[in-house]
Amino acid sequence: MQDFPLKRILILDNDEDVLVALERVLENENYATVTAVSHREAWRMLSEGTFDLLVLDDHLSDKNAIEVLSELRSSGMTPMVVVTYHRDPPAHQRAQLRSLGASALVNKRAHAALVEIVNYLLEQYGKGHHEFDTMT
Helix, strand or coil: CCCCCCCEEEEECCCHHHHHHHHHHHHCCCCEEEEECCHHHHHHHHHHCCCCEEEEECECCCCEHHHHHHHHHHHCCCCEEEEEECCCCCHHHHHHHHHCCEEEEEECCCHHHHHHHHHHHHHHHCCCCCCCCCCC
16 A cells, blocks of 8 residues: 555546556556546646646647647646647647646657656656656
């Protein structure tokens, strides 16, 4: 039995298969996960609960990651965010995501990289660091 609270991660992706895969990968690392398939659903969850990290799809059916990050920033919510993608975004979008608060950017199929980034971010969070140095 663990003597520390599980870190809570909200996974937001409109593809149910991706949600299940990411949920399993992160739960295997002993994280407590909650999933949402739309921006609206995730927004409600973020408003009602506390999460240590948000795993955010770059393109949802109702918003894109830039819009979600802009909204989070203007609302005052500042969770650590890992943006996932299928296709690597161009440099100007990567820079915009970083400027809006994305801590990391990773291919959603690169599960080992996602786990490494999440572990690093959550470990550094306790030390006062909130950014992963490179966006993979």
